[in-house]
Amino acid sequence: MTVSKTAEKSSEKPADTAKGRKDAAEAQGAAEALQLGELSEQLGYVLKRAQLKVFENFLRCMASLQLTPAQFSVLLLVEKNPGRNQTEIASTLGILRPNFVAMLDNLESRDLCARIRSTNDRRSHILVLTDKGKAVLTRAKKLVATKHEARLNDLLGQANREALIGMLAKIANEF
């Protein structure tokens, strides 16, 4: 599979509707499009490419809020599950605890969420959203809904969009 974020720069060739274009182009060394072949039917390949495109678009939509997909998911989960500690939030997102520390440091330094020492278990840090964090998350949700997810409807239609999400969830859970 192997798909990086660097999109091929659409080589910007002048439109050319003449026939026999291929041979002429080949003769003068112009770029010949490669055959993807079976690659375009490979689940992993097309899945990875789609994922990169979606993340790319997500980052553009959230540029004003400076939220990555990872950070957005943390804020969403903390909002939905107040009073949980770092281990719980991190593990349900598939983030390893050591790697979650720097991520929280970032969010906390931006005053989006806060760590609170639990009184029950003084080892734990309870996570909560700050007022600013709640406000930012609200704005983020709106941006995602109107600029990001809406694009899927434009592209696939409502019914297909739901079917797609359902199939991906099924793969994520049962594959």
Add this chain to the structure above:
Amino acid sequence: MTVSKTAEKSSEKPADTAKGRKDAAEAQGAAEALQLGELSEQLGYVLKRAQLKVFENFLRCMASLQLTPAQFSVLLLVEKNPGRNQTEIASTLGILRPNFVAMLDNLESRDLCARIRSTNDRRSHILVLTDKGKAVLTRAKKLVATKHEARLNDLLGQANREALIGMLAKIANEF
């Protein structure tokens, strides 16, 4: 989003069908399942999780051949487009040329493909599969088809599988 490869280790709790289980569990500190909430409807989140699962499965299926998704895609593309150079193969896979070097070093050291100095343009390295590379790719294709892609049919059915691939391709190309 943020989903790592580390699956939550299915904490292996004994089955417990009693009612009022939640409160009891909470009282004694047993793990409470978190609410994913809107996260499970987020395109990027479910896409990333599905992609990780699929890659994970791919690696298991190809364990005997020691081929990563990236390496498999390179072999496929070289087979389908003989006589192309590194830049062409790398760019259509979205791999940056500097990062492609080590990848080719690996495949070449395992005698799966070879670099040949082009006679037309002595800067270029033409890429070809070795006999061993062709044999390995043939076996790899069979493994992917029977062990990997077949799983999708079992999970979604033929029609849904095709619809899924089509939608993902559309996202990859037009999103």
Add this chain to the structure above:
DNA sequence: GATATTTGATATGGTCCATAACAATTATCA
């Protein structure tokens, strides 16, 4: 109360992705 476990944290290494720079070669074009 001795031992084991959990929590947040640090250190560290691996992989992948991205940019700059370089020598060799080829293309451009004045």
Add this chain to the structure above:
DNA sequence: TGATAATTGTTATGGACCATATCAAATATC
């Protein structure tokens, strides 16, 4: 033609993300 620009493969390097081992503090277990 010859000077300059562009291309190809490559190296070096830094960043982001992922994974493991380890630690001190706090708690659980027996």
